[in-house]
Amino acid sequence: MRTGTYAPDRCPDTERNPMSVDTQQAPAQLEEDEVRSLDAHWRAANYLSVGQIYLMANPLLTEPLRPEHVKPRLLGHWGTSPGLNLVHTHLNRVIKARDLNALCIWGPGHGGPAVLANSWLEGSYSQTYPDVTRDAAGMARLFKQFSFPGGVPSHVAPETPGSIHEGGELGYSLSHAYGAALDNPDLLVACVIGDGEAETGPLAASWHSDKFLDPVHDGAVLPVLHLNGYKIANPTVLSRLPESELDDLLKGYGHDPIHVTGDDPADVHRSMAHAMDTALDRIAAFQRAAREDGVTERPRWPVIVLRTPKGWTGPAEVDGRPVEGTWRAHQVPLAAVRDNPEHLRQLEQWLRSYRPGELFDADGRPRPQVLACVPEGTRRLGATPHANGGLLLRELPLPPLEKYAVEVDKPGATLHEPTRVLGDMLRDVMAATAGRRDFRLVGPDETASNRLQAVYAASGKAWQAGTLDVDEDLDRHGRVMEILSEHTCQGWLEGYLLTGRHGLFSCYEAFVHIVDSMVNQHIKWLRTTRRLPWRAPIASLNYLLTSHVWRQDHNGFSHQDPGFVDHILNKSPEAVRVYLPPDANTLLSVADHVLRSRDYVNVVVAGKQPCFDWLSMEEAKAHCARGAGIWEWAGTEDGSRAPDVVLASAGDVPTQEILAAAQLLRRYLPGLAVRVVNVVDIARLLPGEEHPHGMSDFEFDGLFTADKPVIFAYHGYPWLIHRLAYRRTGHRNLHVRGYKEIGTTTTPFDMVVSNDLDRYRLVMDVIDRVPGLAVRAAALRQRMEDARQRHHVWIREHGTDLPEVADWTWDG
């Protein structure tokens, strides 16, 4: 089953790297019987992979293969599977030989059949799913359920034992691997990277993670770059570089490449075993040097470059066209098995080429030779608790909030930068986990810009590259992670959380869209794991979005986008939460809540600029617990009747404008009964049937009334509020102001004026919507209009906000 097309030496440059361990050079270290037993394991995994894609009956081929044994819909990815099986087989060998604590990230997770096959072989599958036994009946179930309605997904997925990584989207394997290795000094994280995935941006960036890996406190990452040459329909870039150029690239990433190349199984087993041993010896030496000898030089960690044919051992040709070793092996090489007798014959021949009789006994149990390389208990890759991180999770030691709370005797009398206040709390969380090392703060070069720099007093920034005397807060052993790649930050944090630790991602609000697609996958993961009883809950993925849309004084339009909240709220409601704390104490309360929570993606939007303190710590806790509530002190209701109008807000800047509007109304229309409502937990606006935090209509009407005008000042795109509240009784009376894509480099107040979110416009909205006010308050309306005009004139001349705005305070 060789093809003429697979010939690595036909690459333009055949110069070999001196570190290369290939079939020509590899010493025959393995005993022949070990080669045979490794090969038996590999063949068994390959057999089981093909079986999952094709068979719904006759799993052991105890009778000749007939069309009705074959699934009616053939779905799955064969191409990458033999390579994954090879890596799994050889990881088994070294885990057992060295008693390693190991986890593997399967980047080409499309090859679900491979990882499922190995889990079934090692017994971790049956342990997790007792109905899929390690015998003929279980094998039949394993085969039928794969990619079958009601069965299991075709990729490595949350349902797959031993996995923390869905291999569907591609790009995140290596950053996940690094995240898993952080603060796990005894863990080896192998990471198979497909040459397709290697073309993605997130993967390309994450190679530089080695400049952030502490050889003392972190474990090791062993990347296995699998060059099988093709994607769905194209050759891959890396597989078509001259080997010297690829080596330059990997060395440039800080790695020392070890090559394994071939298509003869026995030769490849020998050279893969040698490569694994070489890599693990080097890793052990680096760790020893750093931990015992105090060496601080950054190691050139090994990377294995595995070059084997796509769809290796599958049909060489189908319908006269080469398949093995080409892109045609990507999914299902024989597509018409039920209708085309030649395809059926080829499938049977293919399955029998693995000699199943040698691999499984009559009851379908793997024979001892097949299992010789398989480790025991939690050493098995499908049974490691690191892949079910909730099992290892400890409560985060959170300090009492009162220690950081801002003193608030009366609302709006003082100003604080909310994120700076939070920074003090995070510093103490960092300090309290100094020994346990299970909390990390990540951010794309923005921790200080986001005013969280107090944390540096408890932990510096992880850094293993060169240093200069002028540097500050860099720390070989630091747990603050900063790289200018939102993708890498997200991947690190996901890997860290999925392996049972805690963390926070602080990010500019606009640029968190860079990870829109990554967070989709994480939410999908959580939605699925929440329904799997064997998956223990993990710490939530917490975003602190700051440097937000209303305060981009330095950067303007390119840095203005509040739409991440919209994106998140499209996703599975059981897994997503969004909070917009309006001041420092509410931010503390929300942060405390999200850091304690499990299995959510929490989005917290909060400002870093000085912001009025509205609530005391006690009030803040109560308000955040309700998620939305009336601020009686800010309104003019006397309790004797319904309010004339409700002024509502969500977000720090809108809250300030709403309160300024309330103050204007109190002053100029003292008879108007105004209710002020603040919303922290935005999902509260949804009906209870749509989101676990949603309100009943009774609650909603109690807060917003069923029939009075509601002027809602919202932090983001105004139609989001309508999308959440469209079913409410009083929805027709809801009028929302928010960001409508009008932005540039300008002052804070000019931003709100430009988007019609300013206090003057809000007062005008009240006048326009409360019955009878249009006439009664015509003069006030004109006064408001004049104030907006005054703003426009002033700002063009002075470049600053009107003094009456800049110096405004709450006088309630």
Next chain:
Amino acid sequence: MRTGTYAPDRCPDTERNPMSVDTQQAPAQLEEDEVRSLDAHWRAANYLSVGQIYLMANPLLTEPLRPEHVKPRLLGHWGTSPGLNLVHTHLNRVIKARDLNALCIWGPGHGGPAVLANSWLEGSYSQTYPDVTRDAAGMARLFKQFSFPGGVPSHVAPETPGSIHEGGELGYSLSHAYGAALDNPDLLVACVIGDGEAETGPLAASWHSDKFLDPVHDGAVLPVLHLNGYKIANPTVLSRLPESELDDLLKGYGHDPIHVTGDDPADVHRSMAHAMDTALDRIAAFQRAAREDGVTERPRWPVIVLRTPKGWTGPAEVDGRPVEGTWRAHQVPLAAVRDNPEHLRQLEQWLRSYRPGELFDADGRPRPQVLACVPEGTRRLGATPHANGGLLLRELPLPPLEKYAVEVDKPGATLHEPTRVLGDMLRDVMAATAGRRDFRLVGPDETASNRLQAVYAASGKAWQAGTLDVDEDLDRHGRVMEILSEHTCQGWLEGYLLTGRHGLFSCYEAFVHIVDSMVNQHIKWLRTTRRLPWRAPIASLNYLLTSHVWRQDHNGFSHQDPGFVDHILNKSPEAVRVYLPPDANTLLSVADHVLRSRDYVNVVVAGKQPCFDWLSMEEAKAHCARGAGIWEWAGTEDGSRAPDVVLASAGDVPTQEILAAAQLLRRYLPGLAVRVVNVVDIARLLPGEEHPHGMSDFEFDGLFTADKPVIFAYHGYPWLIHRLAYRRTGHRNLHVRGYKEIGTTTTPFDMVVSNDLDRYRLVMDVIDRVPGLAVRAAALRQRMEDARQRHHVWIREHGTDLPEVADWTWDG
């Protein structure tokens, strides 16, 4: 103004690359007077950069600097500016010396002051903005307007002459540069990449673009990797690698590095000039070899590594802390100039250090020595038409659609794969532009998977890496671009469109979220350029989203996300359009429309799986022109009275289910007057005030009625339809079905059943919502419920859809 901290030789590895051209090795090629005039230009640009950040009066320092000359709000980025000024000065030199046709992409576009300064110096700024004259009055305007309310943004922006790239988000400079170079054989695209940006994923991936650049038909890209050592608050990874490791990396990317290192201006001028000459000589030699000698070996294109201090020539220390050469120089080095006399003194000293009297005459005009290096006319970087691509744009030769139209005698009688039909049309567009070379198709390894492979008959896939005999459709001169990086695809296409050409991006629907943040920036760019009269309209950015949420039979949940439409519809309505053609002919009509359009981002969602043909080409054109309309042939209205219910749909799969529901209703409830409405252009649902395509209430009510139940089957998240239609009179009667995040690897019909979008559920919705039907049609409702149950049982057993569904046809 040297700091002790800037010392490249303190990097761990001081081994020099043999290609390195640094201050120690550079031959003194330049005449002394040329060094002096280059330095004068550079100092002038630096002076003007500082002036923009700080001054609102006294631009020539004709009097001692006083606090009132300084802006009240100091906003901008100094750190990168001197480096950009250096590159611009030296590009000027080589453009003039070699009469180059050049464009520059300024990756560190935060340094807006630098590019504005250079544009003003060369006169392109005054040419574009005549009120900002090249004299003292204009200089005063240039200074005051910068980052000032009502003025110009602080970054390189659409408003900046000579730019196609906003340097705010970071990550896209190099892919933009490649996109600009494609099919522009005589163009040199210089691209400054900051060492911060270089850490991002999109940038890291885009280095491999050199494997797709055709030295025959494409121009050259000259990356200038600017290592100034720091981001906002951290050292950069690449600046802290040993030089040999950085060289390995760049060689691994396929480049040949040329180093320029230093902090002595005269030395750096000499070595930069030498590096530029070396690089351009090599580029010319590679192009000659490919074009004249037929050499096909991939060139190792040069890259210049420029290592100069951050904030070079700025204050060495401020308040006792080092600033020049550190991250503290990132934004505004002296922050308290109006209040702190020492800061004011330092600012004046800093400004005067450039010796403005030598640079500008008494009227503020640049002296001849300053302008000696500046090229003329459209050779100036601020005046090249390639940066205002609409000027170069030609109409795309689009064939008559009838040639590809599917024959439709009666609706629903035949099936076609819509994207495959479109592929034939795209093939002919590709063929018709074979000589002009101004159309490209990009996609992440998915052109064939998306069934557009007919295009290969007209153009193969661009590929300059190694090839094997088994490869198909690879082409050194191809205009189909496939790399497994959505970021790179998007960046290439943006660069291509912005320089005045045409294209289409085909992408899996779920994974287009990978470029959410990139498309944000492109939309922001378009929104701004649409308001700039000097910017000529460019071809729209067209997405074809296929392999969509309802047909992920192979891949399941990870590949299911229809939310890009929601993301796009949050953005500036003047620039965004979304189409959901329900069949092949409507897809042809929509494709024709979007390929003719200008200055939009068009999102087209269409299936690749066999789909019923509903409309003839003529009907399709009329339907698409309306954007939404009644399909009379599908309903049971007799025109004598209002319908009892409206069945509406948008998207191919929902349309099939709606029609199947209409058929069930016709059969079982023949007396019910059913109207069937189809929506292609989703923004039609918005009010006219909210979107240019929005309908008036009169139109809307005419289509959907003001008071009848509307059952709307939508392709994506159902609440989007509510968000668009919440203001409509009959909104209370609108009931939307769509995708609600329930997905896995399963059959097409199981997907719609799981999400309550199936025909049986839609019929039940009608029964539940039409007054009086609940009783009258109770039996039918039960029959529908039974059908859903039958489905659940059947699929678990057979793994396929019910025969009655699989074999369904329209019998209208």
